[in-house]
Amino acid sequence: MNHLAIDMEIVTKRFLLRDFVELDRSSFLNYQADPRSQIFSQRGEASPENSARLFETFCTWASEQPRLNYQLAIVQRREPYALVGCCGLRGRGYDAGEMELGIELAPDY
Numbered sequence: 001m002n003h004l005a006i007d008m009e010i011v012t013k014r015f016l017l018r019d020f021v022e023l024d025r026s027s028f029l030n031y032q033a034d035p036r037s038q039i040f041s042q043r044g045e046a047s048p049e050n051s052a053r054l055f056e057t058f059c060t061w062a063s064e065q066p067r068l069n070y071q072l073a074i075v076q077r078r079e080p081y082a083l084v085g086c087c088g089l090r091g092r093g094y095d096a097g098e099m100e101l102g103i104e105l106a107p108d109y
Contacts, residue, residue: 068091
């Protein structure tokens with residue numbers, strides 16, 4: 001799992017998009033547990049266990065070679081440097097040159 005090293009980074013004026021690190025786990029699980037987030041989940045997907053599996057999956061994807069899926073943490077570049085959500089490009093299961101794009105924001109943002 002990717003604990004400290006960050007392989008992928010995209011920097012904008014307001015946000016840093018990067019691979020998830022262990023320090024993101026608590027914030028990710030907390031916003032996933034918020035009922036306002038869960039209304040967007042399919043029935044049966046909104047559980048602490050599923051959220052923990054997702055976090056592990058995102059960390060595993062960061063080390064895969066070749067890398068077909070990217071799920072990046074979205075972090076504010078100003079204090080409080082909070083995890084505000086995540087975004088992803090998923091290529092596994094798609095034809096070459098095709099990917100699925102997704103974005104998820106923590107309810108507080």
